[in-house]
Amino acid sequence: MIPGPLFLFTVSESLKKDAKVGFKIAFGHIIIEAVLIVFIFFGLKDFLQSPMFIRITSIVGAIALMAMGFILIRKTSKMSLATKEQVNFDYGVITGGAFFSAVSPGFIIWWATIGASLFVQALLSGLIGLIVLALGHWLADIAWHGFISYSVNKGKRYLSDLLYQRIMRLLALGLIAMGIFFLIQFFQMSLASRL
Template sequence: MVVFNLFITSFVIGFSGASAPGPMMTMVITQCSFKGWKDSIKIVFGHAMLEAVLIILLLLGLQPFLQDPIFLKSFTFLGSIFLIYMGISLFVSLVKKSSLELKNSDPIKIPLPLAGALVSLSNPYWLIWWVTVGVTFLGQARSLLMLGILSFYVGHILSDFVWYIFIGFVGQGLSLPFWNKLYKIILYLASFSLIFFGVYFSKYVILG
């Protein structure tokens, strides 16, 4: 019963975080409008693998290292550069190609799981959440041994998959003929959003 409660709690809290607008949502909508909803699974898989590695590091007692400002800023900078690059690349594609040519092309030129991990790293608040709130949950999960840790992780990740698969369907729907007149406008907004998030998160690196 305690394990099930931990699973439900981590799912609900994870869902509230997953549904917040941000670069991950923008990237999933953009990619799935080009290639289809199934690409959302690949993107979230990269995010999930990154969080699995992070949980292992936290369980090994590396929280102080993960909280180090140099570590935080280094990974945030890497992710921010990726967001800016992706936003600019999308903008250039929109300028050069017609709506028909855009469909079935691929805006992300790297493996989608890697893209999912990089977009997570771009957000400094993601890692800060894990070394504060996430550590508290892990403390409860750890007392229930491996079953507790797995319940926490599966509940947390399941919320990401449920939400972003839904967002993937929304993205795929944008490419339908009904949205044809708005399709490019929405993608222009997505490109500007990615650039904005990249610049905004890079301010954390510069200003601290």
């Protein structure tokens, strides 16, 4: 539920599609989380927390977020709620949910720190503890993205095309800003590791 690229993607897709799109996006997000939980289960927590992994994730995520933001800005003037003229990144919402989770350095850093700690603690209760925590976490993700997509989709009837285009530009700028933030974070981590 970190406000970031996945949230912006959920808002964007909810404006373009139906009120239930958040559930599909959450499913894509859950796929990536399941992979990370398997990593944690098999003892790869140290790998996820390694400075090299975090730096690589930061630079790749930063570039991907900025590229998506620039593509979105370039296409917004053609967007219309009436004609369904949208930006097409050539993937579905489930894949988009997975993609925007995977390229978000904030998501990876959360999982490498807080998430890993939570799930390692859950493992102290055995596999059942891990399953209960995972299901509870995933239900919260589904509820959150479902709520966002429903609210945004039902509220779009109050938008003009001009306001819609402005919102999409703002979301695109948000992606670019997050990309810049993670790029700065990458350079700071790189400099700190050399000292």
